[in-house]
Amino acid sequence: MLRLDTQFEIHNLDKPRLFKVISLSELIEKGPAVCAGYSTLNDLMLWLDTSPTASRKELLSSPLGGLLTCEGKLPEPPKDKVILSSPRDSRVVQPGDVIAVTPGTNVVRVLYRRGADSNLLFMTDRCNSLCLMCSQPPKDVQDEWHVQENLHLIDLIDPVEEQLGISGGEPTIYKEGLLAVLAKAKAILPEKSIHILSNGRLLSAPDWIADLKHIGHPNVTWGIPLYADTAHEHDYVVQAKGAFSETMQGIYNLARASQRIEIRVVLSRLTIPRLPELAHFIFRNLPFVEHVALMGIENTGLAKKHHDELWIDPLDYQDALINACHFLDIRGIPVSLYNLPLCVLDPSLMPFYRKSISDWKNLFIDECSECSATELCAGFFKSHSQRWQSRGIRALQQEDLIAYTRSVP
Known part of the structure; x- marks a missing residue:
């Protein structure tokens, strides 16, 4: 019974964007090919978990469109990426989902949910x-x-x-x-x-x-x-x-x-x-x-x-x-x-x-x-x-x- 939207703290967003949320393993194995059609690294938002690997500087400086963390905030968030942190409900957005974010609001909409039968x-x-x-x-x-x-x-x-x-x-x-x-x-x-x-x-x-x-x-x-x-x-x-x-x-x-x-x-x-x-x-x-x-x-x-x-x-x-x-x-x-x-x-x-x-x-x-x-x-x-x-x-x-x-x- 998950909602299709929740609230995040959103930083560095200057225009409406869609992002494909992906895990680190997907980024390494597939990159933009995780998407069905044309996409670039700028269309991807990396899901950062709580592992030590997730906070490595190489990830934070990678040419991705955004970073998402459900556990607290990034200690030194990069200024060139959209940052999503501290969700009200951490279950709503998961790797594989496609989300929409808009300046002026902290609401994140799920437009596509991986594995759902109601997209x-x-x-x-x-x-x-x-x-x-x-x-x-x-x-x-x-x-x-x-x-x-x-x-x-x-x-x-x-x-x-x-x-x-x-x-x-x-x-x-x-x-x-x-x-x-x-x-x-x-x-x-x-x-x-x-x-x-x-x-x-x-x-x-x-x-x-x-x-x-x-x-x-x-x-x-x-x-x-x-x-x-x-x-x-x-x-x-x-x-x-x-x-x-x-x-x-x-x-x-x-x-x-x-x-x-x-x-x-x-x-x-x-x-x-x-x-x-x-x-x-x-x-x-x-x-x-x-x-x-x-x-x-x-x-x-x-x-x-x-x-x-x-x-x-x-x-x-x-x-x-x-x-x-x-x-x-x-x-x-x-x-x-x-x-x-x-x-x-x-x-x-x-x-x-x-x-x-x-x-x-x-x-x-x-x-x-x-x-x-x-x-x-x-x-x-x-x-x-x-x-x-x-x-x-x-x-x-x-x-x-x-x-x-x-x-x-």
């Missing part, structure tokens, strides 16, 4: 929808600088096989920037799969088809939300008239561009009533989609403001969930359940269940302390409160798990 490229705070349950409400800002940050970040992350997300806001708002990011990801990180979260509305423009075909990234999946099988219900959830039509056209354009597509549905009082009908709609009209993701609501951002309109106890929609999941599964469309505690689900849904909440967003509450299923369970969002808690939360015992594990083929 993403953040494109913008802007969005052309205003979903009632949006966990990160959009801002009316000009923030195209994220594009250049992401292009630099691609160079610095690890060249290993893993998934990399692209999100916002709405990432298609900066079309040319997004296309540049995809092209660079294909060139620098061909082994990484890319998962883009988009509302799909701007993808309704036909020129996206040729642009995406031209880039030809072999492993991109677009996660597109569809909240109902009718325009009225979908448009109301996203608070944008005409959104349903635009999103559907965007999905068809992605299919024409040979893109992989996932349909995403946030489960709420507004989306549950037509969930079985939506499953039928997807099968009839979007049989080419590769995956359907059904997700519990994250009780933060705008969702808190619209609690009464959105909240429904998961115990009260198990029949609709069973109907939708098994309908899609039988017809060969993969379906997954995310962001729900295991104990509120019918055991027949276990084949679709995923332990999903990102580690830095995840927690277990007091009622879970005696539960035998925490290794299987997604737990709760960090923003969880009693207001959003199902009456079905309970500690599962070993004998309860038999019903769940027996459901998995």
